[in-house]
Amino acid sequence: MPKGKRKLVKCIVCGEIFDSEIDICPVCGVGREYFIPYDGEEILYRKDTQETFIILGNGAAGISAAEAIRERNDTCRIIIISKEVELSYNRPLLTKKLSTFHSSEEILIHQPDWYEEYQITNCLNREIKRIDTVNNTVILSNDEEIKYDKCIYALGAESFVPAIKGCGKKGVKVIRNLQDVKDIRALSKNAKQAVVIGGGVLGLETAWELSKLCKVTILEAADQLMVRQLDETASGLLGNLIAKVGIDYRVGAAITEITGAEKVTGVALNNGEVFAADLVIFSCGITPNTGLAKEAGLQIGKAVEVNDKMETNIEGIYACGDCAECKGVNYGVWAQAIEMGKTAGANAAGEETYYDIYPPALTFHGMKTALFAGGDNGKLPDKDYQALEYRNDLDGNYEKFYFLENKLVGAILIGDTRKMNKVSEGLNVGCSYNYVKNNIIHD
Ligand SMILES: Cc1cc2nc3c(=O)[nH]c(=O)nc-3n(C[C@H](O)[C@H](O)[C@H](O)COP(=O)(O)OP(=O)(O)OC[C@H]3O[C@@H](n4cnc5c(N)ncnc54)[C@H](O)[C@@H]3O)c2cc1C
Known part of the structure; x- marks a missing residue:
């Protein structure tokens, strides 16, 4: 939770916001060339209450909901429940650090003293069994019951495993x-x-x-x-x-x-x-964790359905992150989980804020190359795309830009991805074919 007058940066790959002194993004591991200065949002809304906010799940969505609540309410109780044994950690680093991983401390989002400072209680290693929406209670696998005033459902997703013969074998x-x-x-x-x-x-x-x-x-x-x-x-x-x-x-x-x-x-x-x-x-791919939500009477599509305030169909229950879908969209990416979590927390705390859906971009660093892909790269069969391409087989660089009605809608960079920032901005504003031709491609 950014506090005071620290200089902040935002990683344009994963959307993470952190101290400008840090050289490597703590979430996705990219370097400074992918950071932009970040002014921070000033939170003016305040409503100190004695309410209990229960957050189900301690992933990106859960922890950002907790932060958003505490930023608006100094006196409420915030309890995070998760079946994991570790404090919230940066999940995207699991694959990126697979060969070098030593201990969970390396990837924690906050150290234990942070939770003490902000008085956020963690109930870890506890499986949630049921949400009783009549008595506003969450029931854990050891039959412990915790009452809530507001509940944030942020149970994420599981990895999808296709039903292939033998997929339960050891190894x-x-x-x-x-x-x-x-x-x-x-x-x-x-x-x-x-x-x-x-x-x-x-x-x-x-x-x-x-x-x-x-x-x-x-x-x-x-x-x-x-x-x-x-x-x-x-x-x-x-x-x-x-x-x-x-x-x-x-x-x-x-x-x-x-x-x-x-x-x-x-x-x-x-x-x-x-x-x-x-x-x-x-x-x-993933399967959103919707089972408990469904049993509790929440509306389910591909995931738990929420409006752009992250409200579910049951008053006082919000959903966010990989387990939730807004306007039919669930990208299952980090930046989306963070934004949805923030929105859920802010609205649960009493402010009125809205989540903006935007198409995610991704990067890949590995195989001795780098890759950026954002937007729609010619994927809709009935659309008449225009495209611009630059390719240099000697240095392995490749750039491709897709346009619909003279607006940039998709881009791919392979090799040198340093212009990713410019390209992301171009995608956000939908810049024209000529602009990309004269200012971005092979620049
Ligand atoms: C290996 C890996 C790499 C990734 N890399 C990237 C990347 O580079 N860029 C990117 O944008 N995204 C990436 N993602 C996706 C991103 O990590 C997720 O979108 C994000 O973490 C989702 O956060 P969440 O809080 O919604 O869910 P989760 O992080 O899944 O958190 C949900 C929590 O709820 C807990 N839980 C579930 N059911 C119960 C229960 N019944 N009782 C108690 N606790 C429960 C879970 O154990 C979990 O801790 C990656 C994901 C993985 C797995």
């Missing part, structure tokens, strides 16, 4: 929490070959980090890598870079079975190929 993992990283590090000590299932950005980060520990193959069901963010050319170029660093990959991979008796020995495809593996990581 088959996902990366969603710190314990997963500890398990994978232990398994990787004896692993010679790993298969990562899923060629999205998290799959690629995982593969790159694991390749420092053992041999790695990526299997992607779609016919290209990072299919949601890249066009075919960019995906092909990325594939070449991946092969160059010694990581094998297949696209269009139809997996039939995870082989092995009790323990995994490989991954079989429908064309008869079998990739030997003593470690398999699924990286196939």
Whole structure:
């Protein structure tokens, strides 16, 4: 929670705001070239009460809701409940630090004394079993009951694992929490070959980090890598870079079975190929945690439905982060979880604030390259896109810009991504084809 007159910066990759003295973004790990000065928002609203705010989940959304409440209310009780044993941590670093991770302290959002200073109580290692919306009570797995005046539902998501035969075998993992990283590090000590299932950005980060520990193959069901963010050319170029660093990959991979008796020995495809593996990581997207919300009578679509104040259909209950969708949108990214959390907290505290949905951009640093992809890169089949492309096979740089009705709507940078800031601004304002041609591309 930024306090006093510190100089702040904002990371344009993940949206994190932190002290300008810090050289590496504590959330996504990029350097200073991706920081912009940040003035901070002055919070004028105040309403000190004796209410109890219960926050379910201590991820990005939960902790930013807690911060937003305390910034507006000095006297209320704030209780965060989570089944995790650690204080809130920077989840995006789990893949980025997979090969170097030593201890949870390295990735905590706040140190323990911060919670004391702001009088925020953590109930960790507690599973929430039920929300009783009649008696305004949360029931935990040890049957403990905690009463609330306002409740923030921020239970995040789980990794999605497709129903493939053998996916419960020993040595088959996902990366969603710190314990997963500890398990994978232990398994990787004896692993010679790993298969990562899923060629999205998290799959690629995982593969790159694991390749420092053992041999790695990526299997992607779609016919290209990072299919949601890249066009075919960019995906092909990325594939070449991946092969160059010694990581094998297949696209269009139809997996039939995870082989092995009790323990995994490989991954079989429908064309008869079998990739030997003593470690398999699924990286196939997320499933929002909506079960408790549904039982409590909250409206569910793909996730818990909220309006742009993060209000659910039940008064006094707000939802935010990976478990929530606003106007049908759930991107499942860090910056969105933070913004939704802030909005939920501010509104629960009594202020009236609104969440703006904006298309996320992502970066990838690994495979001895860097990549930025933002907006719509020609993905809607019925749209008539204009495109601008620059490609230099000698230095490995690639730039592609997509336009609809003369407005920039999507961009991809591979190699040199330093102009990402300019490109993000261009995407925000929807700058014209000629502007990009004369001022941005190959500049
Ligand atoms: C490995 C990895 C890398 C990522 N990298 C990036 C990235 O580079 N950039 C980016 O923008 N996004 C990234 N993301 C996505 C980003 O981390 C999430 O969007 C964000 O963390 C979501 O925050 P949240 O608070 O909504 O949910 P979560 O962080 O999932 O928090 C929910 C919490 O609720 C707890 N919980 C759930 N059910 C219960 C229960 N019944 N009882 C008690 N507690 C419960 C969970 O254990 C968890 O601690 C990454 C995600 C992962 C997993």
